[in-house]
Amino acid sequence: MNPSHLCATTPVDAMLFVTPEYNCSIPGALKNAIDWASRPWGQNAFSRKPSAIIGTSPGSIGTAVGQQHLKSILSFCNSPQMNAIEAYIQFTPNLITDEGEISNDSTREFLRNYMAEFEGFIGRVYRAYPKPA
Numbered sequence: 001m002n003p004s005h006l007c008a009t010t011p012v013d014a015m016l017f018v019t020p021e022y023n024c025s026i027p028g029a030l031k032n033a034i035d036w037a038s039r040p041w042g043q044n045a046f047s048r049k050p051s052a053i054i055g056t057s058p059g060s061i062g063t064a065v066g067q068q069h070l071k072s073i074l075s076f077c078n079s080p081q082m083n084a085i086e087a088y089i090q091f092t093p094n095l096i097t098d099e100g101e102i103s104n105d106s107t108r109e110f111l112r113n114y115m116a117e118f119e120g121f122i123g124r125v126y127r128a129y130p131k132p133a
């Protein structure tokens with residue numbers, strides 16, 4: 001599938017990346033999707049679209065290096081990024097139930113706060129860069 005097709009037909013106001021870390025970078029499939037959605041030149045789907053990153057891995061600080069790579073890619077793609085709060089979620093068995101609920105109270109509260117911060121960030125970006133009419 002050509003991911004640029006998805007971006008061209010499904011407009012979004014912002015992007016939240018939730019990713020594992022592969023060899024201290026992002027998974028190749030995610031990089032491929034970003035690359036397709038950023039082209040052709042002049043039709044970069046990320047330009048001026050706010051973004052944020054949540055990383056999850058079995059290690060407690062896993063995804064830190066991979067997130068830096070993703071930030072670098074998104075910078076080139078001209079996506080305003082939320083720099084704080086950073087989210088490194090240690091993935092443990094049963095952290096997320098089959099129903100999609102987060103079983104750990106502090107992780108649930110952290111992510112709720114993260115989403116509230118991201119909502120505020122998105123609003124600030126669009127006040128600075130109003131969407132084209």
Ligand SMILES: Cc1cc2nc3c(=O)[nH]c(=O)nc-3n(C[C@H](O)[C@H](O)[C@H](O)COP(=O)(O)O)c2cc1C
Pocket residue numbers: 020021022023024025056057058059061062063091
């Ligand atoms: C090719 C590969 C490289 C990985 N590299 C890292 C890594 O650099 N840091 C890390 O914390 N976990 C790493 N992992 C473990 C992933 O974090 C873990 O497999 C992931 O959370 C599960 O997602 P998946 O089902 O998409 O593989 C790696 C896994 C794979 C398969």
